[in-house]
Amino acid sequence: MMSTLPLSRRLRCLVPLLAGALLAAGAAAAEPVARAKVEAALPALDAQAAKAVADGLVPGLAIAVVQGDALLFAKGYGLREAGKPGAVDADTVFQLASFSKPITATVVAALVGDKVLDWDTPVAALDPTFQLKDAYPTQQVSVRDLLSHRSGLPGDAGNELEALGFDRATILHRLRFVPPSSSFRAGYSYSNFGFTAGAVAAAAPTGKPWEEVAREKLFAPLGMASTSARHADFIAYENRAELHIGGAGRWAAKVTRQPDAQAPAGGVSSTARDLAQWLRLELAGGLFEGRRLIPQAALAATHQPLMTRGNNPVTGAASFYGLGWVVEYGRHGVSWGHAGAFSVGARTLVTIYPDADIGIVVLANAFPTGVPEGLADDFFDRVFGTPGRDWMGPWNAAYEGMFAPALAAARARFAPPAQALPGAPSAAYEGRYANAYVGGAQVLAAGGGLELRLGPDGQARFPLTHFSRDVFLYYPTPELPEMPSAVTFTLGADGRAASLTLEDFDGFGLGVLARE
Incomplete structure (x- = not known):
C-alpha cells in the first residue's frame, strides 16, 4: 500500500x-x-x-x-x-x-x-x-x-x-x-x-x-x-x-x-x-x-x-x-x-x-x-x-x-502546470492561522510575495511560490532544496482564506490550520 x-x-x-x-x-x-x-x-x-x-x-x-x-x-x-x-x-x-x-x-x-x-x-x-x-x-x-x-x-x-x-x-x-x-x-x-x-x-x-x-x-x-x-x-x-x-x-x-x-x-x-x-x-x-x-x-x-x-x-x-x-x-x-x-x-x-x-x-x-x-x-x-x-x-x-x-515524484507532481490558474489577491491569504499540533502560522507579504512563518515566534520562515489557484509551494528541507511541500488555502464566502492546509503535517490529519 x-x-x-x-x-x-x-x-x-x-x-x-x-x-x-x-x-x-x-x-x-x-x-x-x-x-x-x-x-x-x-x-x-x-x-x-x-x-x-x-x-x-x-x-x-x-x-x-x-x-x-x-x-x-x-x-x-x-x-x-x-x-x-x-x-x-x-x-x-x-x-x-x-x-x-x-x-x-x-x-x-x-x-x-x-x-x-x-x-x-x-x-x-x-x-x-x-x-x-x-x-x-x-x-x-x-x-x-x-x-x-x-x-x-x-x-x-x-x-x-x-x-x-x-x-x-x-x-x-x-x-x-x-x-x-x-x-x-x-x-x-x-x-x-x-x-x-x-x-x-x-x-x-x-x-x-x-x-x-x-x-x-x-x-x-x-x-x-x-x-x-x-x-x-x-x-x-x-x-x-x-x-x-x-x-x-x-x-x-x-x-x-x-x-x-x-x-x-x-x-x-x-x-x-x-x-x-x-x-x-x-x-x-x-x-x-x-x-x-x-x-x-x-x-x-x-x-x-x-x-x-x-x-x-x-x-x-x-x-x-x-x-x-x-x-x-x-x-x-x-x-x-x-x-x-x-x-x-x-x-x-x-x-x-x-x-x-x-x-x-x-x-x-x-x-x-x-x-x-x-x-x-x-x-x-x-x-x-x-x-x-x-x-x-x-x-x-x-x-x-x-x-x-x-524527488522524482515531487518533480512530476509539481511540474509547472500548462495552464496555471491565477490566485486570489495576496491580501486574501494573509493572516494568522493555528491548530493545537502545529501551533501558530502567519502568512504575510514579504519580498514582493508571500511568506509562511512557523515555529516559536515565527522563526522558521519560508517564501511561498504560487503554483495554481490557491495552492502554493514552499521548501522545508534545506539539504534537498528541490523537494517542495504544498500549502493549500481554503477561501470562505468573503473571499478570504478561512484555513490553510500544510501538506507536510497532514499525513496524520493535523495539517489544517484555521484562521484566527
Whole structure:
C-alpha cells in the first residue's frame, strides 16, 4: 500500500527508518574468534577506510575496534571539514544521530539496575503529564514500549515540530494530538520522540535532566570525557567533525543540526576512542575495569528482540528491535547494532557480535553514504573467514538511492502546470492561522510575495511560490532544496482564506490550520 504521508514527510521518515533498517548483519551462532584472526583483519580495514576517503566517498572517518576488554584499533582518516585543515583522529567528536539510542538504552539499564524504575514501569507513574492520543495506551505505555517503538505512535510524529524549532517539552506535550498508526503494542513504528519520551520519563525520578543523568550514570564512570548529550558541548570542541552533504566528490559543510529536543534518540556526540570504552562495558555485560557498573540482567534486557522488522534489505539477515538496539540473525551469528544518520550530513554505525566478543564503531561526517556498513561488513567477513563479497557498493547504493523516488515524484507532481490558474489577491491569504499540533502560522507579504512563518515566534520562515489557484509551494528541507511541500488555502464566502492546509503535517490529519 502506498504511504499517505506527503513526500517531504516521507523524506524525513526515511532517514531514521533506513538508519535503523539498513543495519550491519545479524545472527545464528558465532564461534569465539582468536585475537590473531581479528588482528589479521585490521590492515584491510585500515586500507579500505583510507581508500574510501581518498576516493571521496566521505570527507572523514573514525573507527574503533574492541575485542573483549581490549581496544585493538582506533584511528581517524580524512578531514573534519572538507577543504579546510584539521585532520580526523580517534579523538574527533562526531554527532552520532540515532546511534544515540543504544547508548541511551545503556543509561536506562543503569537506572533499572539502581531500582529507580523497572523496564515495565508505566510512563504515567514516572511522568503523569505524558499523554498519547488514546486513554488506554496513555495509562499502560511503559518505558519498554517506548524504547522498542511499539507504543503505536507514528514514526515521524514530532520530527517536523523539531525542524521548526520547538523544544522538547512542547513536542512531547503535543504527541497527545497524534492519531496512532497501529494498535497499542501491535505494530513497530520507529519514533524518535516516542523513544525520547521513554528515556526522559526514566530519568524523571532522579529529579535531574536527562543529559546530566547520562553523564553521571555512563559517560563519567567510563571516562568518556568527550561525550555528551548536549549540543553546546559538541560545538565547544575544536576537534569536531562538521556535517557534509552533496555526494562523493562534492562534499560541503552547508547545514547544521541541533538535536537537543531529541537528545536521547539522536543527540549524543562522541569520539571513536570514547565509544570504545562503552563497547568494553557492553561486551563485559556491565562490568568495567573490574567494577560492576550495571547489573547483567538489566543490560541484557536491552539486547532481547522484541519487535520484528523483517529482513535487512542489504544483507538479508532477520532483523528485530530490542531496547535501543537492532538485533539481527545472519551469516555470522547474532549481532547487536544500530546505525545513525542525519540527512544534513552524518552517518554512524555500531555493530557487536557478542558470541565472538567483538565490536566496531564507524563514524562518518557525510550523508548519503554506506561507507560505515561497507567497512564493517567487510571487516567481519574477514574476521569470520568469509571475505570476498563487495559490501561497499550495495550499501552506498542503498543510501544514495533513498531520496531519488521521492524527488522524482515531487518533480512530476509539481511540474509547472500548462495552464496555471491565477490566485486570489495576496491580501486574501494573509493572516494568522493555528491548530493545537502545529501551533501558530502567519502568512504575510514579504519580498514582493508571500511568506509562511512557523515555529516559536515565527522563526522558521519560508517564501511561498504560487503554483495554481490557491495552492502554493514552499521548501522545508534545506539539504534537498528541490523537494517542495504544498500549502493549500481554503477561501470562505468573503473571499478570504478561512484555513490553510500544510501538506507536510497532514499525513496524520493535523495539517489544517484555521484562521484566527
